[in-house]
Amino acid sequence: MGEHVIQGIQAALTLSNLGALVAGTFVGIVVGILPGVGPMVGMVVLLPFTFAFSPDVALSLLLGVFCGGYFGGAVPAILMRTPGVPSSLITSFDGFPLTQKGEAQTALSAALLGSFGGGIISVVILIFLAPVLAHVAASFGPPEYFSAGLLGVVLVVMAYRKQLARGLLLLGLGLWFSTVGIDGTTLSARFTFGVWSMQNGLDLVAICLGLFGIGQTLLLVERTILQATTMNLTRSTLDFSKLRSAMRHWKTLGVSGVIGTFVGLLPGTGSILASFLSYETAKRTSRHPETFGRGAPEGCMAAEAGNNAVPAGAMIPLLTLGIPGEALSAVLLGVFTINGIYPGPLLLIKEPVLINTLYFSMILINVAAFVMLALWLRPFAMIVRVPTALLSVSIMVISLTGIYAVNTRLFDAGVAVVMGVLGYILLRMRWPVVNLVMGVVLGEILENRLRQSLSLGDGSPMIFLTRPISLGLILAAGLIIVIPLVVDRRRKAKAETPWP
Numbered sequence: 001m002g003e004h005v006i007q008g009i010q011a012a013l014t015l016s017n018l019g020a021l022v023a024g025t026f027v028g029i030v031v032g033i034l035p036g037v038g039p040m041v042g043m044v045v046l047l048p049f050t051f052a053f054s055p056d057v058a059l060s061l062l063l064g065v066f067c068g069g070y071f072g073g074a075v076p077a078i079l080m081r082t083p084g085v086p087s088s089l090i091t092s093f094d095g096f097p098l099t100q101k102g103e104a105q106t107a108l109s110a111a112l113l114g115s116f117g118g119g120i121i122s123v124v125i126l127i128f129l130a131p132v133l134a135h136v137a138a139s140f141g142p143p144e145y146f147s148a149g150l151l152g153v154v155l156v157v158m159a160y161r162k163q164l165a166r167g168l169l170l171l172g173l174g175l176w177f178s179t180v181g182i183d184g185t186t187l188s189a190r191f192t193f194g195v196w197s198m199q200n201g202l203d204l205v206a207i208c209l210g211l212f213g214i215g216q217t218l219l220l221v222e223r224t225i226l227q228a229t230t231m232n233l234t235r236s237t238l239d240f241s242k243l244r245s246a247m248r249h250w251k252t253l254g255v256s257g258v259i260g261t262f263v264g265l266l267p268g269t270g271s272i273l274a275s276f277l278s279y280e281t282a283k284r285t286s287r288h289p290e291t292f293g294r295g296a297p298e299g300c301m302a303a304e305a306g307n308n309a310v311p312a313g314a315m316i317p318l319l320t321l322g323i324p325g326e327a328l329s330a331v332l333l334g335v336f337t338i339n340g341i342y343p344g345p346l347l348l349i350k351e352p353v354l355i356n357t358l359y360f361s362m363i364l365i366n367v368a369a370f371v372m373l374a375l376w377l378r379p380f381a382m383i384v385r386v387p388t389a390l391l392s393v394s395i396m397v398i399s400l401t402g403i404y405a406v407n408t409r410l411f412d413a414g415v416a417v418v419m420g421v422l423g424y425i426l427l428r429m430r431w432p433v434v435n436l437v438m439g440v441v442l443g444e445i446l447e448n449r450l451r452q453s454l455s456l457g458d459g460s461p462m463i464f465l466t467r468p469i470s471l472g473l474i475l476a477a478g479l480i481i482v483i484p485l486v487v488d489r490r491r492k493a494k495a496e497t498p499w500p
Helices: 002-012 015-033 038-052 055-080 086-100 102-135 142-157 161-179 197-201 205-222 240-264 270-285 296-306 309-323 327-338 352-376 376-386 388-407 410-428 433-456 468-496
Strands: none
Touching: 002 015, 002 055, 002 352, 015 038, 015 055, 015 352, 015 376, 038 055, 038 205, 038 309, 038 327, 038 388, 055 086, 055 102, 055 296, 055 309, 055 327, 055 352, 055 376, 086 102, 086 270, 086 296, 102 240, 102 296, 102 309, 102 352, 142 161, 142 309, 142 433, 161 433, 197 433, 205 327, 205 376, 205 410, 205 433, 240 270, 240 296, 240 309, 270 296, 270 309, 296 309, 309 327, 309 352, 327 433, 352 376, 388 410, 410 433
8 A cells, every 4th residue: 555655656746747737737727817717618628638648647637727727716806806716706705805905915815825725635535535435335336336326417407406497408418418329238329310420429528628618718709808907916926924824714724625525525516615615614603703705814715725625525426436526527537538447446446556646646736726826926817818809719729629639530629619609508598517518427327337237137127226325325316306495495485475
């Protein structure tokens, strides 16, 4: 075990891996700072270029974008009340009032320290919790994997239950997209419509790149990024003297990091919930809750610690069950499978060096993001003044070049363009695009595990109810559907009840 840890650390410290994680973190901070872009766009744009790298280097690059995006999102939220990523909206509650008081450095110090602390805490939890869950998951068979995948689907749908019909429609569309091509079991063509190129199926990379890369870019063309003409930042670097006062809230930092990790562990919940729960918990336990919303550094720290703990938390179900919790970890799953590595309970046994490399790389990514923003704070903040047209065209060109370079197939580029138009329409209408991506990713997993399970049960679906873990997961999925709907209905009925 110790030998694998040493080998993992050595692999993480190789020049290629360090270069990848630093480059990925830099890109992540940039796309995180740019409102309306976000880490998903950075990941899908870089994804085609990762296929030339070894798995550890490719994952370090994308994890750098994943984590760096949340670091960067706090900067415009604090300085301009324009969150770079959606979860940074919570950071702006106290960050922008502090900026208005001339204390932007206080807010930025608390936010960056929260981001760094939350990221490190979540990686530590990942290191200790992943082997435990993998040990439990080692007893999983096809019925348990199918039930776990079903639970993941339910969590994703219920996370957007306010748009339940739209979410189900997009999930179904994603599940349909996952069946296109030659069926591996029967070798029959499905939904190819006589088009030869469609026999290989619809590439996940092309779908993700189109929906988020091109779709988000088309949306950017409609609006300007910059929401403010002034930048209340008096110095180029972070004021390190403010870090000491921010450290007074170390208890809030610890609690928020733990909350964010476990929220990230649940499929479909996302960083917004992690940030909000961390903020509300900090407010309830604070000695001065009345300061929250008026300029409390503790609020900035809690919100950022919560959302920056999500990436490592999302890696737990991905590594131990092979089930992505959201679109960003679905992209990481694509990197694993393309390299012939299949996440699951045996991954920690089969690939111990790779796993330890990822652990240490995530720690280095958090260090790199903190150092970059601390030293180049003002240059990074000025990125919001990049002309929208230039940014949009650059992302589109890089996206299409990258997707063509993977298999040198114009068909994949065409899929990306079509998905880009679809993504633009869905994003414009505020439909939950994540459901579509999760349908594509989980569709193949669910179909294969369902076939295997029914084969084991001689065609009877009762096999799912005769195995305790599978039954427990199905019951959990049922409760996740019923309880929120009942609570929402009671809340609505109470709101409509006239006062006596």
